[in-house]
Amino acid sequence: MGPTSRARGADARARAFARRLPVILAEAAGLLVALAIAAVVVANVADSPRAFLLYYDGDSVLPALVRGSLAAGQPQDWAMSTVLFLPELTVYLALSAVGLGVKAAFAAGAVVNLAALYAALRYMESGTPHLPRARFAAGAGGHTLAAATHGLARRLPRIAATLAAFAVFAGLALTETSADRNALELASLLTTSTYYSATVIALVVIVGLVLRTLRGGGRRHRSAVTGALAAVTGFATLSNPIVIAWAVVPVVVVLGILGAARIVRWESLGRALAGLASGVASGLLLRIPLAHYITESASDAVRWGHAGESAAYYGALLAARFATPAGAVEAAIVAGLVATCAVVFVIALRRGGGMTAAGTRSELALVAGLGVIAPLGSIVGAILLGTLAARYLQPVVAAPVLLIAALPALGSARRHSTRRRVGRAGGAGARALRVAVAALASVAAVAALGAGSGAVPRIVASVRDADSSVRCVDDWVNQAGVRGAGTYWTVRAPKAYASDPRMLVQIDADLNGYAWLVDRADYPAGAISFLVIDAQSTIPHPLDLAPIRPPTISCGRYTIVDYRAHPLHLGPTHS
Known part of the structure; x- marks a missing residue:
């Protein structure tokens, strides 16, 4: 291809781009x-109140739970x-x-x-x-x-x-x-x-x-x-x-x-x-x-x-x-x-x-x-x-x-x-x-x-405004250094924002492991040392699971029931 042909080709491409440029700018x-x-x-x-659905809802936080599980190096065995x-x-x-x-x-x-x-x-x-x-x-x-x-x-x-x-x-x-x-x-x-x-x-x-x-x-x-x-x-x-x-x-x-x-x-x-x-x-x-x-x-x-x-x-x-x-x-x-x-x-x-x-x-x-x-x-x-x-x-x-x-x-x-x-x-x-x-x-x-x-x-x-209740739970868990649990709609938000999500385990109302939209690597959890409860919790009588009434810690809409003196043992895991 000679110089003249190359010049013509370049000129044609330039004209084609000039024709497309207004459309490209309009689309942009x-x-x-x-x-x-x-x-x-x-x-x-x-x-609005719908921010809870965006940031903290039990279903919505699934991607954050996956992120936390990957960061913690857990085997990826999701239910x-x-x-x-x-x-x-x-x-x-x-x-x-x-x-x-x-x-x-x-x-x-x-x-x-x-x-x-x-x-x-x-x-x-x-x-x-x-x-x-x-x-x-x-x-x-x-x-x-x-x-x-x-x-x-x-x-x-x-x-x-x-x-x-x-x-x-x-x-x-x-x-x-x-x-x-x-x-x-x-x-x-x-x-x-x-x-x-x-x-x-x-x-x-x-x-x-x-x-x-x-x-x-x-x-x-x-x-x-x-x-x-x-x-x-x-x-x-x-x-x-x-x-x-x-x-x-x-x-x-x-x-x-x-x-x-x-x-x-x-x-x-x-x-x-x-x-x-x-x-x-x-x-x-x-x-x-x-x-x-x-x-x-x-x-x-x-x-x-x-x-x-x-x-x-x-x-x-x-x-x-x-x-x-x-x-x-x-x-x-x-x-x-x-x-x-x-x-x-x-x-x-x-x-x-x-x-x-x-x-x-x-x-x-x-x-x-x-x-x-x-x-x-x-x-x-x-x-x-x-x-x-x-x-x-x-x-x-x-x-x-x-x-x-x-x-x-x-x-x-x-x-x-x-x-x-x-x-x-x-x-x-x-x-x-x-x-x-x-x-x-x-x-x-x-x-x-x-x-x-x-x-x-x-x-x-809104991103910078951390939920005080979730942060309170996570701070207490980090300080206590023990593993606890909560039901689906209660524990998932604190777990999603926790520095170590393995410290919070998802359970059902009967204290069995509940593997649903969660990494099965969390189980078996063995003994747990506290429960996280709130208005959505389905655990009956959470304060009566030990011989001595356990202390509680208030964290806004959450309550931590401290069973460190009498750890609780979870039942079998199910989905």
């Missing part, structure tokens, strides 16, 4: 705004539930590896979870069709500038739609401030590490991949998309099989409806089903070698014949949520989103009969249909299976917001046959509308960035 700006919104949400959680929390643990341990403390890693992980949701929404939105690219007359600088301008004009509405969807989800989370893990406050659960945040994100990514299977493309592209769909579905199933109920089944149901209405090509439907089915199968198969660590099967959570009790339970949660102004607003927003999804879905089905030029109708119908089927399916399924946990209903708030991110595709559906050249008159009204929308988006972005910058100090303050 969108991510920055999303991070600011995420910081506001996390600060709101950290400043997990049906959920392995593989993505959540990876993120938390990565944040810990860069030097963040226990509490700081939880706060940073909350921001990462929300940012990951935004990224997933961007990925999903990019899977919907858009206006065709404009053609440009040959030229040097003018061609590059025109192409860059057109690319930016095409991308900005899509970024704005994704930010709008993310902002709506964040707005729902801002209404949620209760410390109750079972309150019907579902959006803010995404900030935690053990309430299925990764599965919510996987739902969005799976939808994005299914959208790409509907768009067709070359053979190599179709194979790559189907393989990626299988890989994501497989990993999500490996970590948390509930993704089958949250994402796979609803998507299959919606695709089946669209196929019957002849809105989806059977070839595309087959590729999507193949990717989903192979992913679920591989994920379930990969769980077999990990069976030693899984102490509960999915069937263990099923309570057949308790649908009435479950319906009454969730009805009471809904009534309690409606009893607060913020809860009523959140419920109204979610109901409105689901209703909008239903309207769009019905319109798509009625028009039916084939595909638009870009496949817009099928893909928009999929997103809208999922916004109806996933919430209804999670509610009906949770009731029929007799469950009693609000976290199973998270698709109710996650699925409907996807339609907001897909709004640019709605515009494409109306204008898919229109090809415009940059510079062609589009009408004064259209230009004025674009200017107004751009101005409004700019003001919203500046406001979000300002709020985000103010939220960061609040998050830092």
Whole structure:
């Protein structure tokens, strides 16, 4: 290759980068705004009673317990539930590896979870069709500038739609401030590490991949998309099989409806089903070698014949949520989103009969249909299976917001046959509308960035504000130098923040070892010299377990019952 050819190649690469640069900067700006919104949400959680769920809840502290076990050099023999929390643990341990403390890693992980949701929404939105690219007359600088301008004009509405969807989800989370893990406050659960945040994100990514299977493309592209769909579905199933109920089944149901209405090509439907089915199968198969660590099967959570009790339970949660102004607003927003999804879905089905030029109708119908089927399916399924946990209903708030991110595709559906050249008159009204929308988006972005910058100090303050009760227990344990125990909801927070977590053992109400979401290396614990109790403890008569009434030490909401004079012996360990 001669100097002239190399120069031409370098010039071509420079022009290509110049065309892409505005889009890259726009995407970076969108991510920055999303991070600011995420910081506001996390600060709101950290400043409210819901901070307990983020930092100290018995389930939420699992990643910190893993971190402590690794730091103590214990054998990693964990007794997990049906959920392995593989993505959540990876993120938390990565944040810990860069030097963040226990509490700081939880706060940073909350921001990462929300940012990951935004990224997933961007990925999903990019899977919907858009206006065709404009053609440009040959030229040097003018061609590059025109192409860059057109690319930016095409991308900005899509970024704005994704930010709008993310902002709506964040707005729902801002209404949620209760410390109750079972309150019907579902959006803010995404900030935690053990309430299925990764599965919510996987739902969005799976939808994005299914959208790409509907768009067709070359053979190599179709194979790559189907393989990626299988890989994501497989990993999500490996970590948390509930993704089958949250994402796979609803998507299959919606695709089946669209196929019957002849809105989806059977070839595309087959590729999507193949990717989903192979992913679920591989994920379930990969769980077999990990069976030693899984102490509960999915069937263990099923309570057949308790649908009435479950319906009454969730009805009471809904009534309690409606009893607060913020809860009523959140419920109204979610109901409105689901209703909008239903309207769009019905319109798509009625028009039916084939595909638009870009496949817009099928893909928009999929997103809208999922916004109806996933919430209804999670509610009906949770009731029929007799469950009693609000976290199973998270698709109710996650699925409907996807339609907001897909709004640019709605515009494409109306204008898919229109090809415009940059510079062609589009009408004064259209230009004025674009200017107004751009101005409004700019003001919203500046406001979000300002709020985000103010939220960061609040998050830092919450991280530095150590829980006095937990610190009191840990200080006493360090000073005493003996091993003690407590029940699940009581002992896990002090254990998670302890300098040596081996000094606190998890037990049940009968003083047996209770290996549940804990390292089995803690057992057998032998004799224990104290009990940690609080209002959630289930140990009957904890002060009457020795011939002489033991002394007690008050640590805020905890009480330490000192049995050093008469150590207690634990029973056998069970899960």
